[in-house]
Amino acid sequence: MSGSPRPADAGAPAPRERSGRAATLVATGILLSRLAGLVRQHFLARYLGLSDAADAFNAAFRIPNFLQNLFGEGVLSASFIPVYARLRASGEKDEAGKVASAVLSLLAVATSLLVLLGVVLTPILIALIAPGFHGAKRELTITLVRILFPGAGLLVLSAWCLGVLNSHRRFLISYSAPIVWNIAIIAALIWRGGRVSEFDLAIVAAWASVVGSAAQLLVQVPTVMMLLEHFRPRWDTISANVRTVVANFLPVFVGRGVVQISGYIDAVIASLLGTGALAALTNAQALYMLPVSLFGMSVSAAELPAMSSAVGDSADVAEYLRSRLDGGLRRIAFLVIPSAMAFLALGDVLAGALFKSGRFTQADSVYVWSILAGSAVGLLASTLGRLYASTYYALRDTRTPLRYAIVRVVLTSGLGYLFAIPLPRLIGIDAHWGVAGLTASAGIAGWVEFALLRRTLNERIGRTGLPASLVVRLWLGAAAAAAVAWGVKVLVGPRSAILLAVLVVVPYGLVYFGVTAALGIPEVGSVLGRVMRVRGGGKR
Numbered sequence: 001m002s003g004s005p006r007p008a009d010a011g012a013p014a015p016r017e018r019s020g021r022a023a024t025l026v027a028t029g030i031l032l033s034r035l036a037g038l039v040r041q042h043f044l045a046r047y048l049g050l051s052d053a054a055d056a057f058n059a060a061f062r063i064p065n066f067l068q069n070l071f072g073e074g075v076l077s078a079s080f081i082p083v084y085a086r087l088r089a090s091g092e093k094d095e096a097g098k099v100a101s102a103v104l105s106l107l108a109v110a111t112s113l114l115v116l117l118g119v120v121l122t123p124i125l126i127a128l129i130a131p132g133f134h135g136a137k138r139e140l141t142i143t144l145v146r147i148l149f150p151g152a153g154l155l156v157l158s159a160w161c162l163g164v165l166n167s168h169r170r171f172l173i174s175y176s177a178p179i180v181w182n183i184a185i186i187a188a189l190i191w192r193g194g195r196v197s198e199f200d201l202a203i204v205a206a207w208a209s210v211v212g213s214a215a216q217l218l219v220q221v222p223t224v225m226m227l228l229e230h231f232r233p234r235w236d237t238i239s240a241n242v243r244t245v246v247a248n249f250l251p252v253f254v255g256r257g258v259v260q261i262s263g264y265i266d267a268v269i270a271s272l273l274g275t276g277a278l279a280a281l282t283n284a285q286a287l288y289m290l291p292v293s294l295f296g297m298s299v300s301a302a303e304l305p306a307m308s309s310a311v312g313d314s315a316d317v318a319e320y321l322r323s324r325l326d327g328g329l330r331r332i333a334f335l336v337i338p339s340a341m342a343f344l345a346l347g348d349v350l351a352g353a354l355f356k357s358g359r360f361t362q363a364d365s366v367y368v369w370s371i372l373a374g375s376a377v378g379l380l381a382s383t384l385g386r387l388y389a390s391t392y393y394a395l396r397d398t399r400t401p402l403r404y405a406i407v408r409v410v411l412t413s414g415l416g417y418l419f420a421i422p423l424p425r426l427i428g429i430d431a432h433w434g435v436a437g438l439t440a441s442a443g444i445a446g447w448v449e450f451a452l453l454r455r456t457l458n459e460r461i462g463r464t465g466l467p468a469s470l471v472v473r474l475w476l477g478a479a480a481a482a483a484v485a486w487g488v489k490v491l492v493g494p495r496s497a498i499l500l501a502v503l504v505v506v507p508y509g510l511v512y513f514g515v516t517a518a519l520g521i522p523e524v525g526s527v528l529g530r531v532m533r534v535r536g537g538g539k540r
Contacts, residue, residue, distance in 0.1 A: 029175025030293045036182035038354050041286045043189040044205070049359025050276030050367075052137045053198035057205060058282040059130045060144030062267055079248035080163045082308040082396055083241055088167065089309040095241060097228050102236035103245055104160050115153040119146050128264075130278075132271035140199050147206040151213035155181075158213070161220035167305050168227050175301075177216045184212030244396075251398040262409040266438050269420050274432045280364065281435050283355055284371035287347075288379070288439075291339035296383030299328045300390040307394030318461035321391055325464050328387045333380065333466055333474060334523040338512045340379040341478035345486055346504060347372035353501035365497075367432070374436040378443025381450040384466075388453040391461075400456055408449035415441035473519045481512035 048054035080103055087096035118125070122145045126138060133141055158177065165174035188208030192201055225231055236242050270278040303324055342350065347369030348362075356365050389401045419437025424430065458464055485508035492503050517524040 029172045030298055032176045033178040033182065034290050034293055036179045036186070038286060038290070040182045040185050040189075041283060042354055042357070043186055043193065045279075045283060045355040045360040045364075046358035047189055047193040047201055048198055048279070050279045050364055051198055051359065052275060053140065053202045054279035055271070055275065055277075056133070056137050056141040056199075057144060057202040058279050059126075059133065059267060059271065060141045060148060060206070061209075062264065079245050079393075079398065080160075081167050081304055082248070082393055083245050084163070085167045085305045085308040087241065097231065098234065098236065099239065099241045099245065100160075100164055100228060101232060101234045102239065102242045104157070105233055105235050106237070106242075106246070107156065107160055111153045111156045115149050118149045122146050122149075128268075130271045131268060136199070140202060144202060144206045147203065148209055151210035154210075154213040154217050158217040158220060161217065161224045164224050164227060165220065166301060169305065170223060170227070171302065173220060173223055175298075177220050180215040180219055181209070181212035184208045184215060248393075248396060248398045251402045262412045262442075265413045266416060266442070269416060269438060270435055273420065273434050276364075276367075277432050277435050280367050281371060281438070283351070284368045284375060284435075284439065287350060287354065287368075287372055288343070288375040291336050291379065292383055292386075295332050295335040295339070296386045299332050300386040303328050303387065304390045304394060307391060321394065321461050322464055325387060325391050326466075329384055329464070329466050330470065330523055331526075332383050332387060333471065334516070334521065336380050336383045337471075337474040338478040338481060338508075340376040341475075341482050342485075342505075342508065343372040343376035343379065345482040346489070346508070349489065349497075349501050349504050352497035356497040370433060370436040371439050374439030374441075375443065377440050378446030381443070381446040385446065385450040385453055388450070388457055391457060392453070395460075401453065404449045404452045404456075407452065408445045411445035411448055412442045415444060470521065473521055474516065477512050477515040477519065477521075480515045481508045484508065484511045 044054065044057070048057065080100075084096050084099055087093070087099065122142050125145065126133065126141050130138070130141060162174040162177075165171070185205055185208045188204050189201070192204045196204065237246075266281070267278060270281050307321060307324060348365050351368040351372065352362065352365040355368070356362065392398070392401050416438045419441045420434035421431075423437055424434045454465055485504045488507050489500070489504050492500065494500075495503065513524055
């Protein structure tokens with residue numbers, strides 16, 4: 001007789017309950033690290049504003065970050081965790097440890113070579129990524145990239161630690177570790193900010209990033225070594241399980257590379273739109289990534305090990321995956337839809353609260369708002385798409401998400417150019433507003449990718465997705481909340497940026513929860529319940 005598959009280590013708690021708790025732990029870790037990241041961006045904006053030094057720092061960080069993203073968290077999670085988690089679920093703990101050791105060795109060698117190559121080829125990379133930079137601005141960017149590259153290599157090794165920790169359900173430490181990296185940069189900015197020139201301060205921040213990268217790795221190592229027990233570095237390219245990780249790695253690596261190329265095309269276009277455009281795009285992305293990380297990544301990261309550990313026949317696995325996927329989609333949508341509405345209606349308030357100080361002005365807040373509004377177009381699609389991609393990875397299918405990522409990148413690049421360069425001229429607005437076109441075009445492409453991912457997976461495991469009635473009720477709740485928050489904003493008038501944000505955002509949240517509760521959406525109770533459990537120390 002068929003029964004729902006469940007991980008081999010399943011205990012008394014129901015899988016859905018454990019998944020909700022795991023997602024809460026991931027979200028807590030991500031929230032802490034993202035808040036630290038927003039503080040970092042605040043001080044960067046305070047001391048560098050939207051200056052040439054800010055553009056140089058943000059452009060420089062994107063280049064070694066390419067290495068981190070190629071080899072880092074997303075790629076390793078998709079290729080390593082399904083194999084490692086399934087071996088542990090099957091009782092093959094020794095083999096799982098050997099696979100982890102071999103993957104680390106392969107990763108360390110590949111990363112070291114790429115770091116060395118990146119440092120040598122930095123001038124060529126700058127010409128490709130920031131053709132709009134010239135003179136001292138270009139030279140500063142080259143210097144910053146060469147400083148940052150080794151730190152990116154350390155962050156790749158940190159991502160391996162995250163893969164091991166996530167497979168053992170140690171979510172909080174893995175996702176909160178970046179706090180120490182952010183603290184290192186923040187401390188350096190406070191220490192030297194206002195005391196040295198903007199160019200010198202950017203160099204200080206880059207060195208602090210390298211120190212923080214080492215600290216982020218080191219805080220995870222003790223727990224990882226404890227979990228792996230008799231850990232010994234090993235070189236193994238023959239084992240079937242290692243070969244599976246490598247085989248899964250390559251399509252995700254290519255897919256992530258394609259996505260990164262899209263991000264760099266955005267940076268190239270932004271570098272052509274005048275001083276401050278690239279820095280403003282980076283500030284907007286810091287805000288945009290908060291709901292993506294908190295609500296999209298947290299659920300996806302928590303579900304991947306559980307989905308990968310499922311056993312049973314194909315019908316059982318399909319039913320199990322549908323159940324987990326649909327539950328995760330509801331949790332994501334409940335929190336992402338109001339985030340998108342807040343970006344559309346209240347982006348200037350949010351940007352002002354986080355960045356307005358020193359050289360960052362109210363006009364800069366409005367500029368970042370326009371970019372956030374463009375980002376809101378595809379926010380829901382991007383977060384839901386992450387969970388669909390995790391489901392494919394749990395099925396050890398890394399090629400389907402790759403194909404659709406390529407489609408998204410082609411659309412993003414083509415539409416991004418049209419929306420950012422010719423469109424502002426056609427409608428008679430200043431060229432620097434074209435950055436909002438970049439984010440809007442990425443949102444349109446994100447919806448296309450999401451539709452493709454859902455259609456193909458539905459053909460494979462059965463119908464999945466959000467009920468239309470739920471989506472309508474969520475948008476109604478968000479619209480009502482935005483109307484009240486906008487009224488409060490007009491009523492209270494000019495205030496300090498942080499006070500205004502409190503006066504506007506608190507009613508927004510209260511009205512959204514109140515309206516969705518009145519509309520009978522069960523996620524209200526589950527979200528509030530998890531918050532209360534976290535405040536109560538995790539008691540259940």
